[in-house]
Amino acid sequence: MVASKSPRAVRGSTTGRPIMLLLDLLGRRWTLRILYELRAGSLTFRALRSRCEEVSPSVLNARIGELREAGLVDLQSGEGYALTAWGTELGEELMALDGFARRWARRRS
Amino acid sequence: MVASKSPRAVRGSTTGRPIMLLLDLLGRRWTLRILYELRAGSLTFRALRSRCEEVSPSVLNARIGELREAGLVDLQSGEGYALTAWGTELGEELMALDGFARRWARRRS
DNA sequence: GAGAGTTGCTACGGTATCGGTAGCAACTGG
DNA sequence: CCAGTTGCTACCGATACCGTAGCAACTCTC
Numbered sequence: 001m002v003a004s005k006s007p008r009a010v011r012g013s014t015t016g017r018p019i020m021l022l023l024d025l026l027g028r029r030w031t032l033r034i035l036y037e038l039r040a041g042s043l044t045f046r047a048l049r050s051r052c053e054e055v056s057p058s059v060l061n062a063r064i065g066e067l068r069e070a071g072l073v074d075l076q077s078g079e080g081y082a083l084t085a086w087g088t089e090l091g092e093e094l095m096a097l098d099g100f101a102r103r104w105a106r107r108r109s
Numbered sequence: 110m111v112a113s114k115s116p117r118a119v120r121g122s123t124t125g126r127p128i129m130l131l132l133d134l135l136g137r138r139w140t141l142r143i144l145y146e147l148r149a150g151s152l153t154f155r156a157l158r159s160r161c162e163e164v165s166p167s168v169l170n171a172r173i174g175e176l177r178e179a180g181l182v183d184l185q186s187g188e189g190y191a192l193t194a195w196g197t198e199l200g201e202e203l204m205a206l207d208g209f210a211r212r213w214a215r216r217r218s
Numbered sequence: 219g220a221g222a223g224t225t226g227c228t229a230c231g232g233t234a235t236c237g238g239t240a241g242c243a244a245c246t247g248g
Numbered sequence: 249c250c251a252g253t254t255g256c257t258a259c260c261g262a263t264a265c266c267g268t269a270g271c272a273a274c275t276c277t278c
Contacts, residue, residue: 018214105127
């Protein structure tokens with residue numbers, strides 16, 4: 001199995017609206033960060049962990065499992081973890097946040 | 110005070126990069142959802158709570174406090190909570206996710 | 219000015235999630 | 249055989265979260 005515990009399918013998506021699924025998925029600790037760190041290329045489990053400030057492997061594995069189940073991340077043997085086509089597309093959306101973040105950080109003291 | 114407990118300033122932003130601050134802020138439960146729900150206009154505390162599936166008021170208040178401190182959300186007396194100019198800008202970035210979410214939801218079963 | 223209805227917000231206790239460390243099985247290269 | 253990877257799990261203490269109840273302040277209406 002691929003870690004398909006499916007903690008709760010999707011946490012609180014009573015509406016069924018896709019955006020809720022997505023917001024729910026992304027609103028978990030380290031999920032956004034993982035996508036961000038994988039933007040430039042594949043990383044091994046441990047390398048990814050290092051990039052994420054040595055997050056607990058159990059949590060990292062849980063997040064990876066969710067992202068794999070969502071079809072956003074994939075494990076390719078020998079290459080480590082990488083974004084899928086969907087993951088890449090989402091990553092590009094998130095990269096728009098980077099520009100905003102810089103402008104935003106400048107204004108708040 | 111405005112709920113300025115500042116749980117940890119920013120969770121794990123050892124790098125100081127603005128994007129990390131932002132990802133950290135957005136990677137908390139309900140934060141993305143709150144921004145999303147406020148996109149169309151102001152909402153009172155309780156209305157916002159209803160939109161967020163009756164999230165615990167303590168958590169909602171914590172998230173609001175963080176968003177206010179970040180200058181993304183504002184409380185205008187008599188009007189309820191609303192996005193600031195920065196919040197609106199960020200909200201627009203997030204709205205790009207909505208289109209992605211629909212396409213993405215279609216592919217996964 | 220008493221009551222009902224708002225508002226934003228807090229306190230409390232139980233529970234789920236997260237964090238930190240240790241370590242396993244499998245594989246690779248000597 | 250041994251050292252060094254890899255992905256991943258188990259355990260358990262710490263923290264964030266949830267659910268309910270309720271408060272003070274304000275606005276109505278009568």
